[in-house]
Amino acid sequence: MPTDARTTSRVRAADELKHAALEQFATVGFAGTSLQHIADEAGYAKSSVLYHFASKEALLEAAIEPAVEGFEDVLEVFLSARRSGRRGELVDRVVDLLLEHREAVHVFLTQGQSLSELPVIARANVAVRRLASAVCEERESVDDQVRFGIALGGAAFLLTAGRSFADESTLPSDDEMRDALRRIIAEILTPARTPSN
Amino acid sequence: MPTDARTTSRVRAADELKHAALEQFATVGFAGTSLQHIADEAGYAKSSVLYHFASKEALLEAAIEPAVEGFEDVLEVFLSARRSGRRGELVDRVVDLLLEHREAVHVFLTQGQSLSELPVIARANVAVRRLASAVCEERESVDDQVRFGIALGGAAFLLTAGRSFADESTLPSDDEMRDALRRIIAEILTPARTPSN
DNA sequence: GCAGACTCTGACCGATCGGTCAATTAGCGT
């Protein structure tokens, strides 16, 4: 085995397979994606997929684990530095993560129910609940829950499935999208601060 | 054949099958749902499903067609009565439809890309584009697109997958949800009217 | 150049997929 960390064949193949798998999982669903199709997309044989990953479930776990870890890290930083950490910063970083891991987020949000037995999905569930608490700051009214849910689900939808509605070449760049998302999501989570609770 | 319109066996069975199918399509995806499982859920044999519907695709079409028709009707009424029709009313009626047809909306929004060859999905695509135009009123800035996408996708997420985050019995009733959605979505689509375009 | 590990693949397995079909059962007009 090469002691050098430079892209060994193993790492490169595994990355290609994870990328191809995530794309399929996000578009046709986990159950609707076949190992054969993932292998074809990545340019390998079906057997090779099961050489790098013990099972279809293990492949999904490996594919979305980086996204979950990213959210856990951001959340940890925000919760530990309770003083300096402003809520606006948290929103900005979460938006960055949504853009970076859009496919993984989409898979989790739209199929998390049917995949709840997978450990990494359970981890993501915990992270989302903690994120909701951090964002809503102890106020757990129905309004706050709705605002959080719309912001999260809406952003995830916009970044994946919603792209099919953008007419041809009108779809905004990632930078435009990041800017708009940061502003609008912050606005959604911070209502006009009406005197009522 | 009974001349009476009172629930003939045919209609009742077809309804049960459509309902069971829609639930599965929304949770595990169209490709991930088997006719066998739909039949089991509804209490029929797999052959019976294919007696009532020509194919798996035909079953999906029949199951989400009422939702598409509902959206087309609301849109038609709004666009024809251009004078009296206020935008707030449109939002209210769309929210009602989202609540009534939440599973169909979820299927369309999360799997519309991979099902775009089905005629009813194409119809729904047209309807959504027209809805976006009606809601954004000719202003098609990136911000407006993002606001519309977040509102639509967020509401759909909240009404289906998002339910798994509500702790136990804390999840709000449909009436609470309808109320919150109407207010918050109207607020999202009508930003603080900053002087900038 | 040889040995041993690493990577990749085709052949194969039982199970399940969507779909067809002939036969059986249930329901209704007469």
Next chain:
DNA sequence: ACGCTAATTGACCGATCGGTCAGAGTCTGC
């Protein structure tokens, strides 16, 4: 009670599913 139609079903089909396995190809340290 009879006969016709509509409703339902089990047996069956080829294809594909996730997964196993033994072997071929490839690379590296010595």
